[in-house]
Each structure stands twice: as structure tokens, then as C-alpha cells.
Amino acid sequence: MSRNMEHQFSMLVREIRKEFVGNGPKEISTRFIGSWAVSEMRGNLTNIEKFMMNSIDGEKMVHEARTEFVKKIYNDKGVRQRFEELMGAHIVRIFSDIDIEADIAMTVFVFDKPLQSKE
Template identity: 70%
Template sequence: MKKIEHQFSMLVREIRKEYVGNGPREITTRFVGSWAISEMKGNLTNVEKFMISSREGKRMVHKARTELVKKIYKNPEILAKFEELVGAKILRIFSDISIEEDIAMTIFVFDKPLDSKTT
């Protein structure tokens, strides 16, 4: 199972790098029941780090990041990559980022348990 969790993390990183411009510095994915929980550290670009020195900048970076991630995960081709990897359908995705801590979390909810997979 750790192998699939690692592959899931690498897929998240690859997609973030392609669509956001940089991938997270560190990423950990855990399967819990029908959830895949990905925690990403070191997400912000140098420009974003500069922008968050003001309250308005923090708001703008948070809004841009969360809206972009929502848009990315509406792409059926991207969803299919995750579904193929774990052998389950995605029902919904929750994502947020703590700008101050530079930690993002994405929770993928699938239609069946993932933690029973063995590799």
C-alpha cells in the first residue's frame, strides 16, 4: 500500500508542477478508508512569498491557489489518472492551503476503501 500512496503523491506533484508552475517541496499521502489525504509542504513560489507580506496579498494568493486547484481537479483526464492508479472513482475533492504555514491539504474521496489495497 505504501507503494501506491507514494505513486499517488508523485502524481499529485506532477500535476501541481504542470498546472501551478511548481510542485510542493514535500508531499505525503495516506489512504484512510475511501479517502486519499495528501499533505503538501513548500508550495508557494518566490513571488507568492513576497506577496503574502500584506493582508491583501495573503487573501489574493489563497484565493488564486484554491480556485486554481479546484479548476485543475475538474479536468476529467486528470481525475482518470488518479482513478486508474487506485482502481476507484472519485466522488469529491476538498482542498485548502494555509498561506502562513505554506501547507496545503487535498482530500480525495473515492467510491470504495483504498486502505485494503496490497502491493
């Protein structure tokens, strides 16, 4: 799979995050490994989330909210369709988590076949 496709995939992740969260990650990189697309995102948290993390339960709330909200985003049929059309493969599973202290999120998209160039 070409670097260009990895870049296009990263830009789609950023676009969807901006659309649903209001801002996208500051840095994003995606790598294709077999049938997996692994996206690493840095600089995800909003100023409000950073402020919330100063409270006693804030870190837990931000982590839970981010994790559950991202799962809901990727369960949207229209969102999945955009990824599937780009890759020419169907999504089987999506795993996502965020380390809020480091402000790094990882999402692993598992497709139904190895990702290959669409040339």
C-alpha cells in the same frame, strides 16, 4: 493499501501540480483511510506568491487564487482520470485548502470505494 501506492499517489499529485502550477510541493505525504486519500503538501508557494503576501491584500489574494486554481485543476476530466486509473476507483469529491502562512496545503480525495491494493 501499501506504502508504495501512497508514494505513487503522492508522485502523481506532485506531477500534476508541477504541470499546472509550474512547481510542485517540496514535501508531500499521502495516507489512505477507507475511501479517502489525504495528501499533505509543504513548500507550495512560489517566490512570486511569497512576495505578494507582503502587500496588504496579498495574503487574501494568494489564498483565494490557490484555492480556486487547485479546484479547477482537479475538475479537469483528464486529471481525475489519472487518479482513478491509478486507484481503480472513481473520485466522488475533492476537498482542498492551503494555510499560506504555514505554506501547508491539504487535499482530500474521496473515492467511491475503499482503497485497496491492486495486486
